[in-house]
Amino acid sequence: MRLLPGRKDSHQMGRYFVTTAIPYVNGKPHVGHALELIETDAYARHLRQRGHEVRFQTGTDDNALKNVQAAEAEGITPAEYVERVATGFVGLRGPLGLSFDDFIKTSTDPRHRPGVEKLWSACADRGDFYRKTYAGLYCVGCELFYQPDELVDGRCPEHGTVPDLVEESNWFFRLGRYQDQLHALISTDRLRIEPAARKREVLSFIEAGLEDFSASRSMSRARGWGIPVPGDPEQVIYVWFDALGNYITAPGYGNDDDSFQYWWNDADRRVHVIGKGIIRFHAVYWPAMLLSAGVRLPDTIFVHEYLTADSMKISKSAGNAEDPADIVAAFNTDALRWWMLRDVARAGDTDYTTERLVTRANEDLANNIGNLVNRTVSMVKRYRDGLIPPLALDNPAAAKLRAVRDETPRTIDDAFAAFDFRRAAEVITRIGDEGNRYVEAARPWELAKAERKEGASRDALDAVLAELVATCRELAEHLAPFLPDSAPRIAAQCGDGGSRVAGPSPVFPRLEAPPAEPATT
Numbered sequence: 001m002r003l004l005p006g007r008k009d010s011h012q013m014g015r016y017f018v019t020t021a022i023p024y025v026n027g028k029p030h031v032g033h034a035l036e037l038i039e040t041d042a043y044a045r046h047l048r049q050r051g052h053e054v055r056f057q058t059g060t061d062d063n064a065l066k067n068v069q070a071a072e073a074e075g076i077t078p079a080e081y082v083e084r085v086a087t088g089f090v091g092l093r094g095p096l097g098l099s100f101d102d103f104i105k106t107s108t109d110p111r112h113r114p115g116v117e118k119l120w121s122a123c124a125d126r127g128d129f130y131r132k133t134y135a136g137l138y139c140v141g142c143e144l145f146y147q148p149d150e151l152v153d154g155r156c157p158e159h160g161t162v163p164d165l166v167e168e169s170n171w172f173f174r175l176g177r178y179q180d181q182l183h184a185l186i187s188t189d190r191l192r193i194e195p196a197a198r199k200r201e202v203l204s205f206i207e208a209g210l211e212d213f214s215a216s217r218s219m220s221r222a223r224g225w226g227i228p229v230p231g232d233p234e235q236v237i238y239v240w241f242d243a244l245g246n247y248i249t250a251p252g253y254g255n256d257d258d259s260f261q262y263w264w265n266d267a268d269r270r271v272h273v274i275g276k277g278i279i280r281f282h283a284v285y286w287p288a289m290l291l292s293a294g295v296r297l298p299d300t301i302f303v304h305e306y307l308t309a310d311s312m313k314i315s316k317s318a319g320n321a322e323d324p325a326d327i328v329a330a331f332n333t334d335a336l337r338w339w340m341l342r343d344v345a346r347a348g349d350t351d352y353t354t355e356r357l358v359t360r361a362n363e364d365l366a367n368n369i370g371n372l373v374n375r376t377v378s379m380v381k382r383y384r385d386g387l388i389p390p391l392a393l394d395n396p397a398a399a400k401l402r403a404v405r406d407e408t409p410r411t412i413d414d415a416f417a418a419f420d421f422r423r424a425a426e427v428i429t430r431i432g433d434e435g436n437r438y439v440e441a442a443r444p445w446e447l448a449k450a451e452r453k454e455g456a457s458r459d460a461l462d463a464v465l466a467e468l469v470a471t472c473r474e475l476a477e478h479l480a481p482f483l484p485d486s487a488p489r490i491a492a493q494c495g496d497g498g499s500r501v502a503g504p505s506p507v508f509p510r511l512e513a514p515p516a517e518p519a520t521t
Contacts, residue, residue: 003048007347007426010092010176010425013050013051013052014042014052014053014268014269015052015053015054015263015266015267015268015269016047016052016053016054016055016261016268016269016270016412017054017055017057017248017251017263017264017267017269017270017271018040018043018044018047018054018055018056018057018273019040019056019058019272019273019386020036020037020057020058020097020272020273021272021273021274021278021282022039022058022059022060022104022106022243022249022276023060023061023062023068023083023089024060024061024064024067024247025060025061025067025081025085025086025089025436026064026066026067027070027083027085027090027321028068028085028323029089029323029324029325030087030314030321030322030324031094031307031314031321031322031323031327032095032306032313032314032321033089033092033309033324034092034309034327034336035304035307035322035339035340035344036215036273036274036275037058037096038096038098038273038303038337038341038342039044039263039273039304039335039344039419039421040058040273041056041097041098041099041100041205041481042337042341042421042481042482043271043273043416043419043421043481044056044099044100045099045481046137046412046416046424046481047501048414049477049481051479053105053335054199055100055101055102055251055263055267056100056101056102056173057100057101057102057103057104057107057247057250057251057353058098058100058101058102058103058104058105059089059102059103059104059105059250059358060085060086060089060091060103060104060105060230061106061239061246062078062086062105062106062107062108062383063084063106063107063141063225063227063236063242063339064065064143064239064243064244065217065221065223065225065239066143067081067082067224067225068222069225070194072223072266074093074152075203078107078149078223079107079227080202080266081106081205082105082467083108083353086105091325092101092324093324095324095325095328095329095420096324096328096333096337096485097333097337097484097485099433099484102250102251104250106117106242106243106246107314109248109249111249111252111254111255111257112245112246112249112250113227114253114254114255115248115249115253115254116227116237116241116242116244116245116254116355116431117227117230117251117254117274118253118254119241119245119248119254119289119295120229120237120241121230122292122293122294122295123173123289123292123293123509124230124291125246125434126294126296128173128174128292129171129172129173129215130171130172130176131170131171131172132169132170132172132214133167133168133169134167134168134169134170134172134214135145135165135166135167135191136163136166136167136214137151137163137164137165137166138165138166138480139156139163139164139373140159142156142277143238143239143240144240144280145166145213145214145437146163146258148163149232149510151163157253157423158277160363163219165366166221168217168372169218170214170216170217170218170220170235170238171216171229171235171287172212172213172214172215172231173212173214173215173241173285173292174211174212174287175210175212175213175284175285175288176209176210176211176227176286176293177210178210178246178288178291178292179206179209180286181291182210182287182288182291183203183206183207185287186199186203186206187204187457188282189201190298191297191298191299191300191301192299192300192301193279193283193299193300193303194302194418194419195263195303195347195419196298196301196501197245197344197347198279198283198303199422199506201279202279202280202283202284204448205280205284205456206284210284213238213285213388214395215234215238215240216229216235216236216237216238216241217235217236217239217351218234218236219233219234219235219236221450222236224236226239226242227242227457228411231432239284240281240485241285241289244281244286244289246273247270247286247293247298248260248264248295249315250265251263256365264295264296265296269299269300269303270296270297270298270299270300271298271300271302272300272301272302272420273294273302273304274299274301274302274303274304274400275304275305275306276303276304276305276306277301277306279301282301283301283303284505286298286480289330299382299460300426302419304344304345304346304348305345305346305347305348306349306374307344307349307350307351307352308350308352309351309352309353309397310351311349311496313349322352324336326497327331327357329427329497330421330514331357331358331361333362333485333510334483334485334486334507334508335356335357335358335360335361335365335511336366337482337483338360338361338364338365338425338482338483339352339356339357339360339361340426341421341422341425341482342360342364342419342421342422342424342425342426342429343356343360343421344421345422346418346420354513354514357514358511358512360512361508361511362510362511364429364432365483365502365507365508366420366508366509366510366511367484367507367510368432368433368436368447369428369429369475369490369507369508370433370506371436371441371509372432372435372436372468372471372472373472373475373490373493373507374441374504374506374507375433375436375468376465376468376469376471376472376501377493377494377501377502377503377504378495378504379444379445379448379465379468380465380468380501381471381501381504382448383444383448383461383465384462384465385406386499386500386501386502387499387500388465388466388494388495388498388499388500389462389463389465390462390463390466391466391467392459392462392463392466392467393468395463395467397438397442398438398463398464398467399462399470400434400437400438401431401435401437402467404430404431404434405431405470405471407427408427408428408430408431408474408478409425409478411424411426411427412428412478417428424482425482427491428475428478428479429483431471431478432475433466433475435471435472438464438468438471438512439468441463442464443465444461444465444492447460447461447464448461448490469494469501472490472493472494473490473491473495473497475490475493476488476490476491476494477491486507486508489507490507494506
């Protein structure tokens with residue numbers, strides 16, 4: 001899939017190129033992968049809603065050694081294996097409600113290899129590669145050499161495995177040459193890293209001194225899988241050098257494609273969304289490679305935390321990796337998206353449980369927002385035969401509700417700018433809270449009763465109903481980046497900008513958590 005250059009309309013304010021990291025395909029997708037995809041999707045949808053032009057890109061990292069090992073364990077070729085597993089990641093588009101514009105598979109996409117070869121050659125022309133025999137502790141899971149003092153009790157801090165002792169002759173990249181330049185870029189936010197704690201982490205890593213890194217692997221150890229080093233067929237390009245290149249190869253770097261100029265060089269913002277475990281590659285290695293090659297750098301790197309299960313990182317090897325498609329099948333897309341955007345912390349890991357997902361969906365969606373929409377549409381239908389009264393310019397009783405609604409767009413904009421999805425979702429629920437309080441305070445059923453019995457003016461009830469419809473319509477608009485399936489249903493029930501509401505129908509069903517497993521002895 002690819003997005004061809006378009007023309008920026010006059011009303012659009014900027015051009016954004018937004019990417020997720022590309023996961024290894026050594027196993028099927030799990031709920032931890034869904035977090036990054038959903039956060040990035042909501043961010044891209046928000047930008048589009050505000051009139052920006054957006055390219056949202058994701059994909060899979062196919063050329064890793066651990067993918068080869070996974071294929072060998074199944075007795076099939078790496079090509080067969082990665083194609084099958086990558087299909088599972090592409091297939092998340094429907095269950096997760098994703099809106100990505102481009103999906104790159106690094107082993108088969110014809111755009112990728114020429115771009116990686118061009119990137120390598122540009123760095124080589126700069127004199128940033130040299131050959132060296134090296135022995136070190138290598139974690140296949142991270143595809144990274146570790147220093148002994150970086151290990152925790154002799155194990156990889158990310159995977160908990162004992163690294164392999166590897167000795168071979170590789171091409172090394174002169175990372176140390178870019179130490180001062182990287183420090184200046186990051187410390188001044190020309191390369192912005194969010195949150196601030198992650199920026200400090202990267203600066204501390206740079207200040208400790210950057211060592212050159214091995215940028216290739218022997219063809220024999222890679223089992224012949226990967227992109228050969230230009231001019232040295234006995235070596236393959238290091239998977240991280242290869243994989244990071246996807247951000248520029250997909251839009252056309254190395255392929256004489258005008259879209260690279262359009263979506264990378266001429267974009268107003270280039271934004272990477274990544275997990276904290278790969279920050280070194282994205283915030284240090286990647287910008288250094290681009291500096292070497294003379295290619296423009298990204299502008300922003302947002303680093304999210306991990307989902308955990310019983311305080312352990314969710315992963316295939318830990319045996320706690322639920323398939324997000326299974327979660328959606330058991331509940332629904334809205335429930336999973338809302339929990340990830342409403343409950344996951346910006347700082348610190350967050351435990352995922354079915355009970356938390358169900359509780360949040362019921363409290364915020366069914367009981368709060370869904371209840372307000374259903375009450376509103378039902379009352380307009382019952383008391384005004386579906387005709388929406390005009391909004392009263394002066395309605396002192398609704399002052400607090402209007403104040404919350406008025407401040408919400410700015411709060412959402414500020415929250416998305418800071419990648420604080422939880423704060424953006426929270427302010428939307430405040431509208432629902434305030435709307436339901438307004439219903440209880442205004443008591444429209446009593447106003448309707450007074451109309452019938454006493455022949456009172458219709459103005460009071462009209463004002464309440466109009467205020468509630470306006471509130472629900474704004475909720476639909478604010479929810480669109482978060483819940484792209486249900487937000488249009490809310491708008492449709494509230495007349496979709498027209499003069500009549502539709503028939504009421506529950507937007508958010510109440511969910512039931514599965515019964516707890518019986519205790520074993």
